[in-house]
Amino acid sequence: MEKEKTEKFIGTRHKVRSHQTQNEALVFEKSSPGKRAYRLAQLDVPAVDPAALLGDAVRSQSGELPELSEIEIIRHFTRLSTWNYAIDLGMYPLGSCTMKYNPRVNELVARIEGLAEAHPYRPDFLAQGQLDVIDLLQECLLEITGMDAITLQPAAGAHGEFTGILLTRAWHESQGNPRRAVLIPDSAHGTNPATAAICGYAVENLKSNSNGGIDLEALTRQVDEQTAALMLTNPSTIGVFENQIHKIADILHAKGALLYMDGANMNALCGKTRPGDFGVDVMHLNLHKTFSTPHGGGGPGCGPVACKAFLEPFLPIPVLVKDANGEKSWNYDRPHSVGRVRAFFGNFGMFVRALAYILANGPDGLRQTTEDAVLNANYIRAKLQDLYDLPYNTPSMHEVVFSDRRQMKNGVRTGDIAKRLIDYGFHPYTVSFPLIVPGALMIEPTESESREELDLFVDAMRQIAREVEENPQVVLDAPHSTRVSRLDETTAARKPILRWRKP
Amino acid sequence: MEKEKTEKFIGTRHKVRSHQTQNEALVFEKSSPGKRAYRLAQLDVPAVDPAALLGDAVRSQSGELPELSEIEIIRHFTRLSTWNYAIDLGMYPLGSCTMKYNPRVNELVARIEGLAEAHPYRPDFLAQGQLDVIDLLQECLLEITGMDAITLQPAAGAHGEFTGILLTRAWHESQGNPRRAVLIPDSAHGTNPATAAICGYAVENLKSNSNGGIDLEALTRQVDEQTAALMLTNPSTIGVFENQIHKIADILHAKGALLYMDGANMNALCGKTRPGDFGVDVMHLNLHKTFSTPHGGGGPGCGPVACKAFLEPFLPIPVLVKDANGEKSWNYDRPHSVGRVRAFFGNFGMFVRALAYILANGPDGLRQTTEDAVLNANYIRAKLQDLYDLPYNTPSMHEVVFSDRRQMKNGVRTGDIAKRLIDYGFHPYTVSFPLIVPGALMIEPTESESREELDLFVDAMRQIAREVEENPQVVLDAPHSTRVSRLDETTAARKPILRWRKP
Amino acid sequence: MRYLPKSDAERAAMLRDIGAASIDDLFSIIPEEYRLTRDLAIPRQMGESEIVEWFRNSAAKYTIRHTSFLGAGAYRHYRPVVIDSLVQRGEFLTSYTPYQAEISQGTLQAIFEFQTMICELTGMDIANASMYDGSTGAAEAVMMAVRITNRHHAVIASTVHPEYREVLATYTKHQSLPTTTIGYDNTTGRIDLRALDEAVTGETAAVLIQSPNFFGIIEDIPAVADIAHKKGALLIVSIAEAISLGIVRPPFEADIVSMEAQSFGVALSYGGPYCGVIAAKEKYVRQMPGRLVGQTADRNGYRGFVLTLSTREQHIRRERATSNICTNQALVALMATIFLTIYGKEGIRELAEHNLAKSAYTAQALTAVPGARLRFQGAPRFHEFVLHTDEEPAAWHRRLRAEKIVGGLELNRWYPELENDTLWCTTEIVPREKIDIAAKQLAALPVEA
Amino acid sequence: MRYLPKSDAERAAMLRDIGAASIDDLFSIIPEEYRLTRDLAIPRQMGESEIVEWFRNSAAKYTIRHTSFLGAGAYRHYRPVVIDSLVQRGEFLTSYTPYQAEISQGTLQAIFEFQTMICELTGMDIANASMYDGSTGAAEAVMMAVRITNRHHAVIASTVHPEYREVLATYTKHQSLPTTTIGYDNTTGRIDLRALDEAVTGETAAVLIQSPNFFGIIEDIPAVADIAHKKGALLIVSIAEAISLGIVRPPFEADIVSMEAQSFGVALSYGGPYCGVIAAKEKYVRQMPGRLVGQTADRNGYRGFVLTLSTREQHIRRERATSNICTNQALVALMATIFLTIYGKEGIRELAEHNLAKSAYTAQALTAVPGARLRFQGAPRFHEFVLHTDEEPAAWHRRLRAEKIVGGLELNRWYPELENDTLWCTTEIVPREKIDIAAKQLAALPVEA
Ligand SMILES: Cc1ncc(COP(=O)(O)O)c(C=O)c1O
């Protein structure tokens, strides 16, 4: 095993060594007038005089876009890319984000000309190929979730939440009263309350019980005729399966409220259990988590919403329909629809990738994937629980959440441990979320990590624990091995510089 | 400008900073039985029993190929790639190698299904598209070189030399005497003498004159009826245009000998002058140098051979021919041909890339490219000649060759300066070639470098010169900023370990 | 399963380390009755070659390279090759939102460059890191205006993309935010200024227009701005065809610009993923939805970039956040950034000019056809126009399709009054020869007369 | 020109720094009369979209997805997607030969892995970093044997790929290295062992055979080895279809193996670039042509890799080098390395089995056709076979092509005695349905009877 000794390390970094990366200025700073990276095809129609055609509307002064040659552009973005960590480089255990392998075949099929170059307004009879993709993906997702109807239109998870709560609201309105409030556990992701608010609902906070789960008594007390729905993440954000879920559904349904499930953690359930079977009325999925579409540095995503039959009439327009001889088309005539949540049909390119992933797995593959995801999380838990505080010792599913309680004694917080992990060659876990765990270390390995990579992660976490005891300063000053370290976020926010300006 | 201070540096490294790179074991060390990265399509014919079909010829024990999953493979090769320097990362001034930009559109067109999936034995009438590519590339290369006939069959420069000298030999044989020797200047690349030997010729060394060029008197003395040809690199390997070239041709032709030109340095001539016009009888080109096909870590290349009409009958088979109505086909009926130099038609994928490059440039682009290549080399020469010894001060074309004479005084050789350049973020120049320059620094920037990149290079070279004066040890110990440093080549050669073996 | 880096032996060993008898132990918390004991009824596991084949076949259905004159919010422009070569680098493709700045500088600097380019193009001071698309961007822009002005009424031009307006309606419905829609001038196709003047009141938070509008016509932005501003309302300009900014005067008078950046090197991909973005005047930065990247320095004084002003966002502010957006369109924004770097200051103008020329030629060719004329006159257009034909579109569409040409989009689907009116878009990739064929077919006699 | 990173202003400034009045000054050394004063007569500078269009069109000519039964040294197998994703990373694609080990470890380690895999597959001890292709590799292998044995005569099987033999002839012609060609056994299609036994003498440097041979038949390597070795000659085995090694016994008895690795994930690409490689017994390492990568350690004890034993090569040895090869097929070797990593120990066997099954099915289907039979019997085959038809191939070729099928390759082009004999190859990618159609057409009556 290779070793590296430096005063900065008590132990051994097995995973990374320092090397060099190229510097690179802003693209604007590399510009000089007259350089070109483009050449248009010869114009085969008469040239026109823009000023004559546009009059006052003509642009008199061009924007300050950079002027570079092609090789400089290749180098610019290649150099920038080398400053990033990525799944392709190593484990990326961001809790709740499901950073799994993004298969390359997905990228290939999404770029097949007939799919990539299809205009959204091409007539349906020319779009049968696209509609086949949408239809099969919908079928698969319905079978996986156990729900009755689905829309692929939402562009991301939060957008799916928005759509799902709109369905809820539309249904309540159809029952005569939109109701006032949405119940949200204190363990929920920030998008849940933000979504409820946009949908015109008051947010009622639901305190988690000692296991980080739903307190049935509290719930029973809080649910009433003004409760529109409960937004529940299952498994919860501490990675625990809500095994009272059916009772929860009953309590809600008894008062005419609905159960919304945030499906961000479906990676713990695929092929093992189905939300539709345990009482969920409406839910969203994140194709960019559970179904392997790449995160791309922050997006794009796709957040399909699946629901029970009674909510189907309210789905966004348009809805895919099939006629007798299998010809597919879009139906816009949906009087009860909540309307559109975005233009066109959604992030089709992500549909293609997610379907390719499902076909590559099949039923056995999806089940094995879920099992491996849960296996990995429990393996990490078993290997670290002697050194890191486990606030809730309920069994973990796909992720495990520790707290920095012990390290705090030496003045080291979860954020510091996270930065130190970088020195050991890993992307940090999710820091200080969920809020119900003070100083949380939220670790989701996903199924994509080999035992070797997990052991290296465990080794790093254990070495850091030791450093916290023997030399906390080295942790507090981390990272020590990166191009930049501890950027000044305060100044960034106090005096925002949000764009380059020509000197 | 960002700065980095470390005891290892007297000055400032403007181009690179240290960061981290992932470690990665041998792919065999990551293997474990049962892991899979493949899945075959369902077999749609009856399965067979190999043992029954093959008898003794069946393989009883599989080779020890690694067993990994797909994500591990992506990570393995992605991690490895981050240990490489490349044109895409920065200037790569390897003299004689013409490390220019490799356009991405070349890679795209070479992968268009109809081109990439064409079988070499598809009938000619189905291969008209492929033959169009070959025909147009041949036309362009003939116009660029000013020669009369061409073959694209050779797989690289050395292979082209082999082919070209075979043409020479075949012609001499047709004149009744293959002749005995090939003249090769002491400044020539190693492939030149090696090639002459394979072709059954004795190699006669031609001493360069004080300008590193051909000594006409010496040449006149050496050429006789046993001289088959002179292999001349023009511009020479010290980057100097042989302006006596026509006299040289005359001297050779007077004795019935031929002038072979090593076209590795055509990047200095394209669009400015044509070998066919200044007396060359036969020459090769390196599409992987002058015409931008990628070096790919050592290959593949392509070494077309162009010749004058009198050598045409001897070209390798097959030769492309066109009938009256433009239908193209391969002609194998060539009684005087030297025969085949490889199977099929050559590195077709490289033909596609080179043609794409020529079309992207056009006549004006190729000329400008040559001018910029020469401009860059002369710029470096002007900026460094006060600190580095210039053994020949004849005007430089596309490359400039310094020597380490001055730095030697402090015990620093060209190889050490090369290693030190790595610390400054550059790939070294070509070390200790050509042989006529003791301790050569052979620098070829190509046209692909911006003034900014050239200035950074000049700055690095000047800082190193200063370090040689003030702290030679830091140069002798370089590189200091890489994952590995100064590998033990002696042991590697004394006890060769050329493969991994299962422990 | 070929994506899973484990052998069964390793799984067994790990279970032993955990102290579990079998994998089922780890799922025992799931109530018996809800455990799935059968295989999911989805297609069997396929080999990679079978997957590629499946998609090739569906892609091949009826898609033998048509030439299309469709635009209407989704535009086909040539996509330079280097875009895909670069965005497919794993370091960009497989990284998450750049929360950990030390190992995300590549993504962060690229977003900072994107924000700058959007500002330079739109004439605004600031821009965010992206929104889902042009339609949700427009909706978020209106909600942003409401937060800024504390007024609760919006005025919208009927010439804003119909689907954008539908999305806006969905968003505003539950925020007690009534909206008034303003029609267009029948001759120019621009927003009806008189009607607008009457509709805008002291209660109006914002006026939302699109330029070039849905008919391809460039609105008189200064005039609209005057009407909005004199009542203290904000002007929001939606831009669906970003390439227009190469040659069309930016909406300097706008307070907020919501743009769809799909035209900047993003594939049509049957409607998504695209790239919305909001730009605005500096003073509105704290009401901006979505992520923002800012420049700063690290502890050694090196320049670096970070996500900033995140107190606006849901993960901090929760129900009081400026928006619920989390995942955005980062990789698509990177495509746009690379596209704009390739074309640059001169190229974007030249490209826009080619589009202008192609569309002008198409308008000329089609209006030369007897019974065909421009629906709107007298106001400048970019690369789309509305054509009126005496013959009903269904008839000539059939003739065009026989030539593998998809003609203009029928507008009566959204504008019942626009019978036999179709929207034609011609970008730089449509060859003249196809335009001529389209004109010929349009002029040809109906198949069944 | 869009690849050139300079503005005219920068060019002018640089000329000033150099002290040149104009760019022409820098070319003044070229004698006046040879300076080109006109534009080269080549096509005008094209835009990227025009270039892509040009190649799309040439690719489209007559190539509407045919199914092909062609093999004969170039084999179409499925190429896993990750190969191209990885080899197109600039760090691999745009780097040079790894002479500077400190910044080339990625390429070096990959080559070391390649060398190991080739050894594991062929049963040899060492392998080089690649040769141009299978044909030049075979020629270099023979010259290597000559250096080793110091003998100057070679014996070659006529069942070695005809074009390999042509290349060998070109190489040996000028090295006073006479060769004898040995025919094949008419029933088995294997090399004629008796003739071989007579031809091999104490002067014979090497016996060169191919297995599977050009007819797809697996040679009796132990028997051939005995004949060669008992006369002190080396046995060189050429392998044109590398996939066969997944299921066919490696040529353990060979002294040198020359292989074409194109089948390992390399596109057909109309014949190149492919990837030759030479493997051999350890003791012959110093006569090996081409590059070799060896393992070593750096000054800190880290494992690392370097190019080694370069005293064999032209840049050191010049006219006494083992070969003149310099640039090789590195990137193609990397493709093969990735391919072999994807399939691995089990996959390569399973893949070979599928090829075996497909070919067996094809043989059965075609020989069921009246007037068609296998040309050779009694010796094992891999995935190619020679079919004899009473009807002349030209006739049924026409019928197959109407079905977009390219049938077997006519052998009389190289083997005049093989009239109406065609070589059929079926890899895993040929669907059964196409095989059945081919059989049906073969059986159908001649179009013109
Ligand atoms: C539990 C949970 N809910 C919702 C979301 C929001 O999903 P998206 O980012 O796709 O909008 C996330 C994403 O991090 C999440 O983890």
Ligand SMILES: Cc1ncc(COP(=O)(O)O)c(C=O)c1O
């Ligand atoms: C001057 C010269 N001649 C010949 C060659 C050999 O060309 P190749 O490596 O393509 O065989 C080279 C390559 O470095 C060279 O620089």
